[in-house]
Amino acid sequence: MRISTVTVYEQSMSSMNRQQGEFLKVGQQIASGRRVVNPSDDPQAASQAVQVSQSLAITEQYTDARVSARNALSQEESILNGVSDAIASAKTLIVQAASDTLSDEDRVSVASELRGIYETLIGQANATDGNGRYLFGGYQDDSAPFVRSGTGNVIYVADNNSREVRIDASRLMPVADNGIEVFQSVTASAGYVAEADSANTGSVTFKGPNVVDETDPGYGGAFDITFSVVSGTATYSINGGAPQPYASGQALSFGGLTMILEGEPADGDRITVDLAQNMNTDLFATFEKALSILEQPASTDSEKAARANTLNTVMREFDNSLDNVLTVRASVGARLNELDVVDSVAANRTLNYQQELSDLVDLDYVEAIAEYSLRQVGLQAAQQAFVDIKSLSLFDRL
Structure with a gap:
C-alpha cells in the first residue's frame, strides 16, 4: 500500500495540532487555577x-x-x-x-x-x-x-x-x-393600677394596689370603689356591692388585692382599679x-x-x-x-x-504540572516525528 506525501503531511499536522491543543489546554488550566x-x-x-x-x-x-x-x-x-x-x-x-x-x-x-x-x-x-x-x-x-x-x-x-x-x-x-x-x-405582667376620678372633691388618698393572692376568683377583673356620705357617715362599695363602713387608714381587700385609703371622702368620689393594660x-x-x-x-x-x-x-x-x-x-x-x-x-x-x-x-496543581510536562513531551515528539518524516526522500539516497 502506497502512502502519499500529502497523507503523511496531513496526519503529522493533525497529530501536532492535537498535541498542541492539549498542551495549551493544560497551560490555560494552570494559568487560571x-x-x-x-x-x-x-x-x-x-x-x-x-x-x-x-x-x-x-x-x-x-x-x-x-x-x-x-x-x-x-x-x-x-x-x-x-x-x-x-x-x-x-x-x-x-x-x-x-x-x-x-x-x-x-x-x-x-x-x-x-x-x-x-x-x-x-x-x-x-x-x-x-x-x-x-x-x-x-x-x-x-x-x-x-x-x-x-x-x-x-x-x-x-x-x-x-x-x-x-x-x-x-x-x-x-x-x-x-x-x-x-x-x-x-407588659402582660404589669399588674394593677389605681386612679382617682378627676371629679373627686374629697381628700381620700390611696396607696397600692398590691397583689396578695393571684388565685382569688376575682383577680383579673376591674374594680370601681365608690364612696357615699350620708349624714356625716362615709361608706364605700365595690362594683356596686353592699356598702361597707369607711375609716381613714383602713386596708381594703378585694379580688386578691389590697389598698390603703386615708383621708375623708366626699359623696360620689370614685377610685378605679384595673389591670395596667386596660388603663393608661x-x-x-x-x-x-x-x-x-x-x-x-x-x-x-x-x-x-x-x-x-x-x-x-x-x-x-x-x-x-x-x-x-x-x-x-x-x-x-x-x-x-x-x-x-x-x-x-x-x-x-x-x-x-x-x-x-x-x-x-x-485545579490540582501537582497533577496539572505532571500533565503539562507530559503534553510538552508529546508535542515535542510529534514535532520531531514530523521533521524526521518530512526529510525522508529517495533523492537523499542518490
Missing part, C-alpha cells in the same frame, strides 16, 4: 458548580442583610437605653415632687426639669437612622411617628407594623419595633398628666389629695413603662445574639459551599 475553564471541560461539574455558586451568592446576600439588621437593632438598642434612663430620671423627680416639704414653686421647678426630660423623650421616639428613616414608625418610616395634636398632646400617626428583614432562608426578623410597642404598651399605657400621656398636676398650685385638702393620687398613679405607670422598655430592649438584645448565631452557621455553610465549589472546578 481552574480545572473546569469551559463548561465543555466537564459538563456535569460545570452544572453543579453553577448551582453551588448560586447558593453561595444567596448566602452572601443574607450576610449583607444581617449587617443591615445588626445596624438597625444596634441603633434601636442605643435609643432604648436612653429612653430607660429618661424614665428612671422622671421617676426620681416624681418621688421628689411627692414630698410634703416642697412648696408649689418647688414643684413648678421640678415640673420644668420633668418637661425637659419629656421633650428629650419625644426626640428619642422620633429618632432616625443614618439614612433618615424613623426607627419607630413601622413601615411608614418616612415621617415622624409621634406628632403633637391641636391640644398639645403627643399622638402616634404611623402604622402598628414592625419593619422586618429576611436574615436567612427560614428567618424573617423584626429589626425595628413600632412606637406603640415601645411607648404605648405595658401611653408614656407621653403619663408625662402630660404629671406635668399638669405639678404646674397647678394645691392649697385645699382636696387639691392636695388629687395631687398625691395623681403622682401615685404616675409612679405606677412609669414603673410599667420602664418595665416595658426594658422588655423590648431585652428582645432587641436577643435578636442581636440570634444574628451572631446565624452568622456563625452561615460562615460554616459558606465554607462548605466554597469547599464544594473548589472540589468541582479548582
Whole structure:
C-alpha cells in the first residue's frame, strides 16, 4: 500500500495540532487555577458548580442583610437605653415632687426639669437612622411617628407594623419595633393600677394596689370603689356591692388585692382599679398628666389629695413603662445574639459551599504540572516525528 506525501503531511499536522491543543489546554488550566475553564471541560461539574455558586451568592446576600439588621437593632438598642434612663430620671423627680416639704414653686421647678426630660423623650421616639428613616414608625418610616395634636398632646400617626428583614432562608426578623410597642404598651405582667376620678372633691388618698393572692376568683377583673356620705357617715362599695363602713387608714381587700385609703371622702368620689393594660399605657400621656398636676398650685385638702393620687398613679405607670422598655430592649438584645448565631452557621455553610465549589472546578496543581510536562513531551515528539518524516526522500539516497 502506497502512502502519499500529502497523507503523511496531513496526519503529522493533525497529530501536532492535537498535541498542541492539549498542551495549551493544560497551560490555560494552570494559568487560571481552574480545572473546569469551559463548561465543555466537564459538563456535569460545570452544572453543579453553577448551582453551588448560586447558593453561595444567596448566602452572601443574607450576610449583607444581617449587617443591615445588626445596624438597625444596634441603633434601636442605643435609643432604648436612653429612653430607660429618661424614665428612671422622671421617676426620681416624681418621688421628689411627692414630698410634703416642697412648696408649689418647688414643684413648678421640678415640673420644668420633668418637661425637659419629656421633650428629650419625644426626640428619642422620633429618632432616625443614618439614612433618615424613623426607627419607630413601622413601615411608614418616612415621617415622624409621634406628632403633637391641636391640644398639645403627643399622638402616634404611623402604622402598628414592625419593619422586618429576611436574615436567612427560614428567618424573617423584626429589626425595628413600632412606637406603640415601645411607648404605648405595658407588659402582660404589669399588674394593677389605681386612679382617682378627676371629679373627686374629697381628700381620700390611696396607696397600692398590691397583689396578695393571684388565685382569688376575682383577680383579673376591674374594680370601681365608690364612696357615699350620708349624714356625716362615709361608706364605700365595690362594683356596686353592699356598702361597707369607711375609716381613714383602713386596708381594703378585694379580688386578691389590697389598698390603703386615708383621708375623708366626699359623696360620689370614685377610685378605679384595673389591670395596667386596660388603663393608661401611653408614656407621653403619663408625662402630660404629671406635668399638669405639678404646674397647678394645691392649697385645699382636696387639691392636695388629687395631687398625691395623681403622682401615685404616675409612679405606677412609669414603673410599667420602664418595665416595658426594658422588655423590648431585652428582645432587641436577643435578636442581636440570634444574628451572631446565624452568622456563625452561615460562615460554616459558606465554607462548605466554597469547599464544594473548589472540589468541582479548582485545579490540582501537582497533577496539572505532571500533565503539562507530559503534553510538552508529546508535542515535542510529534514535532520531531514530523521533521524526521518530512526529510525522508529517495533523492537523499542518490
